[in-house]
Amino acid sequence: MIRLLSRCLLLAASSFTLLGASYERKESPTPRTTEAPAVTLPAADAERDTGAPPPVSSYPYYANTPDELIPFRGVEPYFRYWKQRLPFRGPGPDFPDPPNLKTLRIGLLSPNRLGPEGPRGERTKQGVLLAFEEEEAGRRPDQLPFEIVYKEDSPQWGSAANIAVEFKDDEVLGFLGTIDGDATHVALRVALKIETYMINTSDPDPTLTETQIPWLTRIFPDDRQQCFRLALLAVKERGCKRIAILRENSRPGRVGVMHFAHYIRRLGVPAAQHLNFKPGDTNLSVQIEAIRASNADAVLFYGQPEDVGRCASQLRAAGVQAQFFGFDRLKEEGFLKNAGAAAEGMTITYFFNPDRTDKPWVDFVGRFEKRFGRRPDIYAAYGYDGARLMIEAVRAVGPNRYRIRNHLGALEEWNGVTGHMIFDGRWDNIVPISIAHHRSGHWEFDAPPELKRSDQHASAGSP
Amino acid sequence: MKTTSHPNRFSRHTANLAAVVALGLVPSAPSADPETLPFPVITRFENFRMEQGMPSHKIHSVLKASDGRLWVGTWEGLLVRDSKGFHPITTADGLSHKMILGLAEDPTTGDIWVGTMRGLNRVSGGKVKAYLQTDSGLPNNVVYGVDVVGDHVWVATAAGTGDLNTRTGVWQIYDHNNAVMHEPWCYSIKGAGSVVYIGVWGGGIVEHDPSRGTFKEYRDPDADFHYDLVPDDGPVNDITSWLTWDDGVLWQCTYFGFSRFDGRRWRTWVESKSPLPSNFTQFVWSHRKVAWIGTDKGLSTTDGETWVNYSVSDKGTGLMEIHRPSQPVEKHTTDTALAHGFVLGVWVDDQEAWIATSDGLSHGLLSAAPGRRMAAHPTLPNTPKTSTDSHPNNITAP
Numbered sequence: 001m002i003r004l005l006s007r008c009l010l011l012a013a014s015s016f017t018l019l020g021a022s023y024e025r026k027e028s029p030t031p032r033t034t035e036a037p038a039v040t041l042p043a044a045d046a047e048r049d050t051g052a053p054p055p056v057s058s059y060p061y062y063a064n065t066p067d068e069l070i071p072f073r074g075v076e077p078y079f080r081y082w083k084q085r086l087p088f089r090g091p092g093p094d095f096p097d098p099p100n101l102k103t104l105r106i107g108l109l110s111p112n113r114l115g116p117e118g119p120r121g122e123r124t125k126q127g128v129l130l131a132f133e134e135e136e137a138g139r140r141p142d143q144l145p146f147e148i149v150y151k152e153d154s155p156q157w158g159s160a161a162n163i164a165v166e167f168k169d170d171e172v173l174g175f176l177g178t179i180d181g182d183a184t185h186v187a188l189r190v191a192l193k194i195e196t197y198m199i200n201t202s203d204p205d206p207t208l209t210e211t212q213i214p215w216l217t218r219i220f221p222d223d224r225q226q227c228f229r230l231a232l233l234a235v236k237e238r239g240c241k242r243i244a245i246l247r248e249n250s251r252p253g254r255v256g257v258m259h260f261a262h263y264i265r266r267l268g269v270p271a272a273q274h275l276n277f278k279p280g281d282t283n284l285s286v287q288i289e290a291i292r293a294s295n296a297d298a299v300l301f302y303g304q305p306e307d308v309g310r311c312a313s314q315l316r317a318a319g320v321q322a323q324f325f326g327f328d329r330l331k332e333e334g335f336l337k338n339a340g341a342a343a344e345g346m347t348i349t350y351f352f353n354p355d356r357t358d359k360p361w362v363d364f365v366g367r368f369e370k371r372f373g374r375r376p377d378i379y380a381a382y383g384y385d386g387a388r389l390m391i392e393a394v395r396a397v398g399p400n401r402y403r404i405r406n407h408l409g410a411l412e413e414w415n416g417v418t419g420h421m422i423f424d425g426r427w428d429n430i431v432p433i434s435i436a437h438h439r440s441g442h443w444e445f446d447a448p449p450e451l452k453r454s455d456q457h458a459s460a461g462s463p
Numbered sequence: 464m465k466t467t468s469h470p471n472r473f474s475r476h477t478a479n480l481a482a483v484v485a486l487g488l489v490p491s492a493p494s495a496d497p498e499t500l501p502f503p504v505i506t507r508f509e510n511f512r513m514e515q516g517m518p519s520h521k522i523h524s525v526l527k528a529s530d531g532r533l534w535v536g537t538w539e540g541l542l543v544r545d546s547k548g549f550h551p552i553t554t555a556d557g558l559s560h561k562m563i564l565g566l567a568e569d570p571t572t573g574d575i576w577v578g579t580m581r582g583l584n585r586v587s588g589g590k591v592k593a594y595l596q597t598d599s600g601l602p603n604n605v606v607y608g609v610d611v612v613g614d615h616v617w618v619a620t621a622a623g624t625g626d627l628n629t630r631t632g633v634w635q636i637y638d639h640n641n642a643v644m645h646e647p648w649c650y651s652i653k654g655a656g657s658v659v660y661i662g663v664w665g666g667g668i669v670e671h672d673p674s675r676g677t678f679k680e681y682r683d684p685d686a687d688f689h690y691d692l693v694p695d696d697g698p699v700n701d702i703t704s705w706l707t708w709d710d711g712v713l714w715q716c717t718y719f720g721f722s723r724f725d726g727r728r729w730r731t732w733v734e735s736k737s738p739l740p741s742n743f744t745q746f747v748w749s750h751r752k753v754a755w756i757g758t759d760k761g762l763s764t765t766d767g768e769t770w771v772n773y774s775v776s777d778k779g780t781g782l783m784e785i786h787r788p789s790q791p792v793e794k795h796t797t798d799t800a801l802a803h804g805f806v807l808g809v810w811v812d813d814q815e816a817w818i819a820t821s822d823g824l825s826h827g828l829l830s831a832a833p834g835r836r837m838a839a840h841p842t843l844p845n846t847p848k849t850s851t852d853s854h855p856n857n858i859t860a861p
Contacts, residue, residue: 061689071685078693080690081688081690086718086743089759090805091822092821158602158605161605161621185646186622189621189648193564211664212688
């Protein structure tokens, strides 16, 4: 097993200023961002702010998916899950703090740097590092410093489970990670056993938070939300009738498009084709012929951006005129490089407009560029937010894993540099995401969705 | 392996009579009739916490071996209890990791197989041998479940199921590449006659017949995690957190409710619509046709019709609820209580129960044995309670 372990003891003073006001919880008013996410909270949520007990319908059901896309619509199921959050009922919050602590250890589980997610993991790590460096720079003398326990996943199947155990051996108070859905799943199951909270900053697998393990918060909007945005866009706004799905033959590919296939079927447009390709495939003649034969008017892609770029280019070269749709990763340069002119007209979901001009984002971009010499991407930004959230929890409740869990597990909303977050009954950030179009060599972003929120929430200071 | 045959076999009639006498059950409704209880109840809990020598708050697993010794898997090593008391077995003794997840006995040799957070261990003749992912055929070091079937040791790991032939030393791995597992993440395993049941995280239940090399899946028919569309249609959810089998009945734990399959039909239970106290079911032990379920809200016992739920009140007193079909719920307070309501492991035979909890180990004396008096629930607010963990050292050594 290849396992690389290094620790970065962040004791050196940083030259950066900690701008705590930018990512305070909702109690502290912050400037409204231009990327106001649209989520309609039920009236019941307002009751929670008054201190009333959580009502039965506490959280947006089904990750805030529109009713017309929910399965068996019109039929009340025997039992609905995640209307309320599962509490952790074990002992621990009253346990004494660990004695003789010299640092506050936080784990960071990264993908293997040589694997397909390696570059994204490196960018996540940079965001995490910046957050901890800023925290160290602003640390009071009476506060313990943080220490990152950094571990990389290995290609060996199930490695992340073993690494999560190592986090327990290293007595981390919580951990961050990772991107790969398989690795995150097995680490999460260990998190339940070792009772150590996990903040996920970049795994889009919809099933991750649907495992009912109350030791996880995900701040990265998942593929379910991308799927329903894309399904509504393709079918209802663009009027597509024959949609082909062309995706990577892998678990991320399978679960990534799973809900899109369900949603377009429920909208009356079952997939005309559902085709796979292997990562790195260059000969796509069979898939292209099948798409041509189906006379598809739209193609949804899922896969690494380089592969999808190659697919798009070959489809256009074969004369396929269908509209192209895809997920967030296509904004990476690898797609444009391989797609060439075929990138024109591609429509993707994306988390927010990275060129937005609100102060928290602009300040973060500036600090990140100064530290690393390049502009942050969404992996760096969500990594930064995840680290800030973990730091905030530890500072708020002290070095007790159970109190950290209770703090994070109770989080309703939070402001990060990536924008405002709203967490549902699965501890998932369900803030709706944006749409981007590649036009004339540039990505253009639609205006952000309107934010529909209750007066009580607005008056609480949230954007 | 549990003891499945015992000279003092449980007699339903005598045990029920004993329950009435020993418990002093007071029906909370005229229709309630304690004599109809189809299985024994726990009359008294005796608890072992860190103050009584447990090395950690959390106890993950417990097993009483056929020689009478009790094996206890904790966060901080393995304990074995004999007539002289508890004796620790730690990493210094060769254990591959301190955190124990599962225990099983080889009935032929008396060896104890120990699943840990890092490797499988065999305790044999006072020595520990470790099997790791990197030096054996173990699929992954995180071994959630272990069982012994004939000459084979079966393990459920974070990356597949392993089958060790103890005669040849040959391993076989089963995962999504060579079995019908929707996902390879295995969390529980149990021999069931000629087949092995594998609890798969996200893959429901896989039934494997080693002699034929066949696999069969049992999946949640509604195929969605956000709801259970209809009850009793199959496994309540595909995320199996534990399973067990005995006497022809398969039981499944999930964090979405609880399921039973008797070979012909499925039954499912979810909280608030059944006696199941919580959907978060994390362990089940079955003895004959009765399941003992570890939840995050206590211990439940059921034969699929009648339920007895044991929980701990906010004040630490014991609560027992008896749910009979079409009868009002009987609620009782008890003098003693589980060490904690977060139950992680159970071992039960006809006479006693051992319960692993997140804050200690509990020993439950069943209704066939002398018990303590309980008060009917209507008097709960005014009923003085001892809520004792008393006499941990008074347990008769096995």
